[in-house]
Amino acid sequence: MNYSRPERRQGPSLVRGGLVPESTHDQRLLDRRGPTGWLHEDPWRVLRIQSEFVEGFGALADLPPAVTVFGSARTGPDTAEYELGVKVGAALAKAGYAVITGGGPGVMEAANRGALEAGGVSVGLGIELPHEQRLNDYVDLGIEFRYFFVRKTMFVKYASGFVALPGGFGTLDELFEALTLVQTRKVTSFPVIMMGVAFWTPLIDWIRDTLMASGKISPQDVELVSVTDDPDEAVRTIMEADRRGE
Template identity: 65%
Template sequence: MADHDADPRRLPEKQRGPVVLRRSRSIEPTTTDQRLLDSRGPADWVHTDPWRVMRIQAEFVEGFGMLAELPRAATVFGSARTPVDSPEYELGRELGARLAGAGFAVITGGGPGTMEAANRGASEAGGLSVGLGIELPFEQGLNPWVDLGINFRYFFARKTMFVKYSQAFVCLPGGFGTLDELFEALVLVQTKKVTKFPVVLLGTDYWGGLYDWIAKTVLREGKVSERDLDLLHLTDDIDDAVDVVHEAYHAWEETH
């Protein structure tokens, strides 16, 4: 009689930790610890989904452990392609310094360009400069101005750290990565997954077109509300950006 026709109460059954295996095609002839201890065997298992779960868990544990005692912080996003001798680099450097002067640690993606500029500004001003890097197909590494750094394999683990340990996002001109972080932050605030969390767009020439499209097309079509549009703060003034971050932190502090 085939397994699917048998009385399920009499089917062979095996426990593998919290997992129950039934029917002969699902049951392995060896135990997990036997396979671990008997021989080295192939290395393919380190690339399987269950092992990836452990790697993911390790990234969260490492990130939470490293950042748990971080002081108040703001995350600065921007392009890795920003040249060192460009006005955007100087803008990021000044922003990092001003945030540090206001008592904020500065968190970036830890890479070159605008990220390096913000880390550099914070470090030179005597503040804490944090870099949360990501493994990419091309070599990047943490920039030399990072005081406290960690590299992640997984974008979602890294994004959690940005949001959990930051009280604000400031976005300088950037590409897909910056846009990704920008809109993820907006969704989290819109859906109240995080509160008292401002998102500042620094650079009206660069961000103005995007802001106008949201206001004139997305809002007009009813895809967002007026309140959603208020989640974005567009400015060219570094003092204004830092004030927004500062005010939001104090509002957050009052509720915690």
């Protein structure tokens, strides 16, 4: 008998079949449509949000120095980008860093795989989505979050830097949030490295030729990010920043 049913992770819980809700916790938190009675439930939502912070802090506090790696969930395992993710994860692990990803497939899986196969610590921070995305099999420590902003805090708080491989909106979101935190000195020792020169060069050109040229950012802001194809160079950049304490 086939028991295949819809399923969804909701924080630490798993629901299947008719118990799968039509929306996620984030959607319900941010949606202002419909009856206003839900407004009176917000204080209780705050407690749930608080519990996610407590759970995340408790699970990640004892990690060794770590680096967060981002990239597309849609990257296939037979691609050069996936192979680059494996190499980055392995290089970071060999240098003594835990590797933190979003825990999904694609480049995230590749980085977790590289870290695990190199004997390092492999961490996945998942998120509740409308369509189920399970943690990949290469995660040693996995945490499922309901709220994006809690998960984003964990990506930054326990990382010594960010490595962004080719990706879509999610990767760009995390990339620019990291750059904003560095630009505003909210984090003070945090190299941001974009891996995949051919993929990222048009974006760097736009940042320089449009944002900087029109005065939207300063010339020194362009220097907040490094671009490379070399995993060893990426690791050296992170290690040098750690030694400088910048």
